[in-house]
Amino acid sequence: MKKILITGGAGFIGSHVVRRFVNKYPEYQIYNLDALTYAGNLENIKDIENQPNYNFVKGDIVDETFIYELFSTHNFDGVLHLAAESHVDRSIEDPLAFVKTNVIGTMNLLNAAKKQWKDNFEGKRFYHISTDEVYGSLGAEGLFTETTPYDPNSPYSASKASSDHFVRAYGETYGLPYVLTNCSNNYGSYHFPEKLIPLFINNIINNKSLPVYGDGNYTRDWLFVEDHAIAIDLVFHEGKNHETYNIGGFNEWKNIDLVKLLCQIMDQKLGRDSGTSEKLITYVKDRPGHDLRYAIDASKINKELGWKPSVTFEEGLEKTINWYLNNEEWLKNVTSGSYKDYYKKQYS
Numbered sequence: 001m002k003k004i005l006i007t008g009g010a011g012f013i014g015s016h017v018v019r020r021f022v023n024k025y026p027e028y029q030i031y032n033l034d035a036l037t038y039a040g041n042l043e044n045i046k047d048i049e050n051q052p053n054y055n056f057v058k059g060d061i062v063d064e065t066f067i068y069e070l071f072s073t074h075n076f077d078g079v080l081h082l083a084a085e086s087h088v089d090r091s092i093e094d095p096l097a098f099v100k101t102n103v104i105g106t107m108n109l110l111n112a113a114k115k116q117w118k119d120n121f122e123g124k125r126f127y128h129i130s131t132d133e134v135y136g137s138l139g140a141e142g143l144f145t146e147t148t149p150y151d152p153n154s155p156y157s158a159s160k161a162s163s164d165h166f167v168r169a170y171g172e173t174y175g176l177p178y179v180l181t182n183c184s185n186n187y188g189s190y191h192f193p194e195k196l197i198p199l200f201i202n203n204i205i206n207n208k209s210l211p212v213y214g215d216g217n218y219t220r221d222w223l224f225v226e227d228h229a230i231a232i233d234l235v236f237h238e239g240k241n242h243e244t245y246n247i248g249g250f251n252e253w254k255n256i257d258l259v260k261l262l263c264q265i266m267d268q269k270l271g272r273d274s275g276t277s278e279k280l281i282t283y284v285k286d287r288p289g290h291d292l293r294y295a296i297d298a299s300k301i302n303k304e305l306g307w308k309p310s311v312t313f314e315e316g317l318e319k320t321i322n323w324y325l326n327n328e329e330w331l332k333n334v335t336s337g338s339y340k341d342y343y344k345k346q347y348s
């Protein structure tokens with residue numbers, strides 16, 4: 001039986017990956033390791049928590065002794081590493097927290113895997129899930145490819161770039177079998193409402209202002225989170241060792257156009273007059289060091305592994321908005337902070 005460690009499985013993307021692996025691979029024992037920071041929410045995965053192949057471990061990847069003990073107890077066959085501090089705005093306020101989790105935490109996992117596996121890498125794999133933000137900012141033209149030089153601008157992207165470099169260094173120096181992916185902005189269910197799309201959906205529901213940074217002419221390439229989870233599954237099982245794959249939806253939107261689209265759809269869904277939600281748009285002070293444009297060339301993963309997004313942006317956004325409207329309880333628990341009680345209720 002394969003033992004797979006997934007870190008950050010109570011977060012947004014991690015919860016979709018854990019769900020997919022638990023449901024699709026009953027032959028694997030899945031260990032979800034998560035520190036349950038503000039971004040970790042066990043309600044994200046309550047539908048699979050009683051499955052016989054699911055195990056939750058509360059712990060911090062920054063704690064070296066704990067990570068070594070976990071690896072020596074379980075001798076994992078594979079690691080999918082998603083745990084991270086993930087919000088650019090928070091990285092501007094507290095960069096060191098990002099160095100601790102994203103750099104030191106990744107180092108601890110790499111060292112533990114190297115120590116545990118060193119005599120036998122056969123059948124082992126360390127998968128680091130990363131971001132396109134490591135490549136920096138594009139101008140009006142061009143796409144990030146796997147060979148675009150790293151040029152991170154925010155403390156978040158600098159910390160992810162650093163951890164990517166260490167993963168590659170462990171591959172080159174010690175022969176650690178790794179795969180790495182750099183993905184564009186995700187959207188979908190269970191997304192913490194501090195990021196653009198869930199924050200604005202929640203604010204529209206509650207008639208609160210929609211703070212658009214700067215002039216709103218910043219571009220992001222949006223991918224439905226379940227398509228990211230499908231890509232992660234594929235790369236984990238079929239990606240080549242020591243390779244990087246870019247993942248993206250070929251789906252660029254200027255922030256302001258995306259926000260206006262969200263407003264229109266939300267007006268229809270909520271039975272409000274057309275134009276009601278747009279009145280909530282407020283242009284606010286720009287984010288310092290704001291990257292102008294991200295856009296991914298995902299042709300390598302398409303050609304080599306046959307992956308492409310399964311839904312259009314219109315379909316994905318519709319599913320996402322419907323999910324938030326149908327899961328008000330989840331949203332309420334997240335915004336009130338009561339989601340933090342779930343661990344105590346279920347596990348202690």
Ligand code: NAD
Nearest residue numbers: 008010011012013035036037039040060061083084086186
């Ligand atoms: P998230 O913030 O929603 O979740 C992060 C999870 O990691 C949380 O459950 C949190 O509790 C856990 N965690 C944080 N610090 C930890 C620590 N020290 N020890 C153990 N667990 C800890 O993040 P996300 O948006 O799901 O992103 C997951 C991964 O995907 C990250 O590595 C991120 O860099 C990457 N990524 C995200 C996006 C995106 O659009 N969200 C795009 C590309 C790549």
Ligand code: TYD
Nearest residue numbers: 088185194195196197211212213218220255
């Ligand atoms: P975000 O969801 O924070 O993701 P990232 O910074 O990793 O791309 O932001 C997406 C875009 O939306 C980014 O250009 C910043 C912008 N933005 C706003 O204009 N207002 C907001 O309140 C937030 C959270 C983001």
